[in-house]
Amino acid sequence: MRPLIGLTPLVEDVRMKHWMRPGYMEGVSAAGGLPVMLPLTADEGELAEAAARCDGLLLTGGPDVDPARYGQEILPVGVGISPERDAMECAAFRLFEAAGKPILGICRGVQLINVMRGGTLYQDIPAQHPSNIAHRQLEDHDVPTHEVRPLPSTPLWELSGGQPLRVNTLHHQAVDRPGEGVEVMGVAPDGLIEAIWVPSYRYMWGVQWHPEYLWPKDSSAMGIFRAFVEACKA
């Protein structure tokens, strides 16, 4: 049987036209997993049943994590939060983490992982980490527009053979201070953290870009889905 991968709800993504193909579910399928969407609920009992049945958790992209979750006030820089997604995903993260099950975070997902491990975020990159890179690209979602340099002795380095990755970029927030046990495994040329992992955990990776749009024609993007699904089989 294929490993069962629970994805956090894509409600807001549908509104944001993130229904474009390909996507998260197709990427999980192509990598050999069976994707299911989890309910948008903070009901612990319901989420505990889902966590018990799923072999891994994929935290998808979406709105900003409430800065209150990392001890900050919302700055007047265009932060848009979803209390429903925060409540559901924080509860789901705790349950999957307590069970030691693989967790992959994409975009909002990498930010959520970092916050749940006690780290902080830049609430807005242009306001707090000015850069000559447009991290919210105007090109189509499947067009890579900046590099990510993998750091030696990390899984991302192994996956890319030490070569820089060409990635898409659709974010205005990013990891600031890494949380407990969180290590950086990839950075943009402007120094912004684009990929993290937790070496002490079975499999916990987060990437700031969107491999779900890139995997059909990009082996590193496909490799991220493959590594996750393989970890879920173990």
Ligand SMILES: [Mn+2]
């Ligand atoms: Mn970026």
